[in-house]
Amino acid sequence: MPELMGAKNTVNAVAMKPRVGAVRYLNTKPLVHGLDDADTPFSLTFDYPSHLADQLALGLLDVALIPSIEYFLGDGYRIITDACIGCLGPVWSVKIFFRTPPEQVRTLALDEGSRTSAALAKILLAERLGVRPQLQALPLGSDMRDCEADAILLIGDRAIHPPAIDAVEVWDLGETWVQWTGLPFVFAMWVARPGIQTEAISQALMHARNGGLDNLQMIAEREAPKHRLTTSECFHYFHDNLHFTLGPQEKAGLKRYYELAAGLDLAPSGRTPIYDDCEIAR
Structure with a gap:
């Protein structure tokens, strides 16, 4: 007992x-x-x-x-x-891949794994370029090559090892934020x-x-x-x-x-x- x-x-x-x-x-x-x-x-x-x-x-x-x-x-x-x-600069694992020039983006696919990075992407596009795209969800585990959005936000391992996406420009969001604000x-x-x-x-x-x-x-x-x-x-x-x-x-x-x-x-x-x-x- x-x-x-x-x-x-x-x-x-x-x-x-x-x-x-x-x-x-x-x-x-x-x-x-x-x-x-x-x-x-x-x-x-x-x-x-x-x-x-x-x-x-x-x-x-x-x-x-x-x-x-x-x-x-x-x-x-x-x-x-x-x-x-x-981060104090480039973070490597949070990126937007642009299929069109950033100022022409009309649709943005957001990685469902994070919400801070999604908000950061919206802030940078709106405040820097006046762009407020329509949003799409990019489910965890999805094949990003099937996504037709003008831009795709990826975080974590998916950003470090992105698929072969035809991108005209890539933003590392850590680097973009620090350069824009001067803050971490x-x-x-x-x-x-x-x-x-x-x-x-x-x-x-x-x-x-x-x-x-x-x-x-x-x-x-x-x-x-x-x-x-x-x-x-x-x-x-x-x-x-x-x-x-x-x-x-x-x-x-x-x-x-x-x-x-x-x-x-x-x-x-x-x-x-x-x-x-x-x-x-x-």
């Missing part, structure tokens, strides 16, 4: 762990380094960014790495750590829904990010073959294309992105970001 009670208590302890969701793309690997350890104070699952946002909104997750646009669409969300996915871009942050105790979670997430940055070469060696990359390509993606710290400039970039999104009715007005006491850890 004591053995059965002990086993039951163990199962309950596991079941009661906070539920955390992380992006399944390559770009998240340095953020989750070592989180498969048994001592991690939460259970971790992986999914597409848009799915994580939906699960957080439904209460199926307590904390998630969600698209930054979804933070401003949520109710009472808090940013709980300075670990994020961002933040694609995703660790966000908690209301009422969740996050101190232990946030510390674990920052520790994982710090460990990931210290082990980029090892992570690149492990992940590169899974994503049809060389170790060098994978390392430079982590080291040069991505940025993992939400500092003052990144917060300014996030604020600018929100203001532009609200101006195009892509987000509600009057929202102010709520940051937990997440000091810059590096």
